[in-house]
Amino acid sequence: xxxxKVFTTGEAAKYCGVNFRTIIRWIERGRLKAYKLPGRxxxxxxxxxxxxxxxxxxxxxxxxxxxxxxxxxxxxxxxMAAAIRRVLKRAGYEVEVARDGFMAGTLLAQMKPSLxxxxxxxxxxxxxxxxxxxxxxxxxxxxxxxxxSAETQASLVRATETGANSVLSKPFRNEELLERVESxxxx
Numbered sequence: 103x104x105x106x107k108v109f110t111t112g113e114a115a116k117y118c119g120v121n122f123r124t125i126i127r128w129i130e131r132g133r134l135k136a137y138k139l140p141g142r143x144x145x146x147x148x149x150x151x152x153x154x155x156x157x158x159x160x161x162x163x164x165x166x167x168x169x170x171x172x173x174x175x176x177x178x179x180x181x182m183a184a185a186i187r188r189v190l191k192r193a194g195y196e197v198e199v200a201r202d203g204f205m206a207g208t209l210l211a212q213m214k215p216s217l218x219x220x221x222x223x224x225x226x227x228x229x230x231x232x233x234x235x236x237x238x239x240x241x242x243x244x245x246x247x248x249x250x251s252a253e254t255q256a257s258l259v260r261a262t263e264t265g266a267n268s269v270l271s272k273p274f275r276n277e278e279l280l281e282r283v284e285s286x287x288x289x
Contacts, residue, residue: 107167109147111136117152117164128155172196173283174215176206176232177250178224182272186219186250189276190283203227207235210242216287219279222251222261230264237265246286250274 111129115122126145128134135151138144149167156163173195177183183199190197198213200206203226210218218236222229229249236242249261252272261269267286270278 107149109149109152111145111147114147114152117156117167118161171287172198172213172215172217174206174209174213174218175199176203176218176224176229177221178202179221182221186279189279193280193283195283203232203235206232210236210245214241215245217246217248217283219248219250219283220266222249222253222257230261233261233264233266246289248282248286250279 109117111122111125114125114134118125125134125147129136129145129147134147134155136145136147139146153163153167155161156167171194173190175183175186175190175197177186177199178201180201183201187197187199196213198209198215200209202224206218206227209215220229220232224232229251233247233249236245236247247266247268249258249266249269250272251258251261251269253261258269258271268282270282
């Protein structure tokens, strides 16, 4: 996943094709969110604020600044998969659903998600096997994994030991799911 950057006024100016003084004016007028460094008072602009500014002003957002907000939901129960998908879509995520481990492998390669929600109990390849596959693969090892399962506490601990970044017990509140996803993607 892309690390979030902080830009100087000069760096932001290069992206926008303007003089750095123009960036400072935008900041002073409240059009571009920034903060001042103590001491010298130089401005710094967080990547997410800069991208938001570019979008609000119909300016092109360079690919390298796009923060990927994609989630692969690996869940064999259609109702649960639909519920997780709905919550994440409403929050602005790009979401795909895999109903088994084989389909998950195909979608992992196609979409290269930022995060995976993973049920542990699935037919065929179970969640532990999927988790081991993700963690052993150079291509996928950096993907955040949130296990969402109704399994026992011992199984949830085992999932963490196997490589899950976080676990969430079913049933859960929608807010809990969103908080967990946001927390993982911002870490």
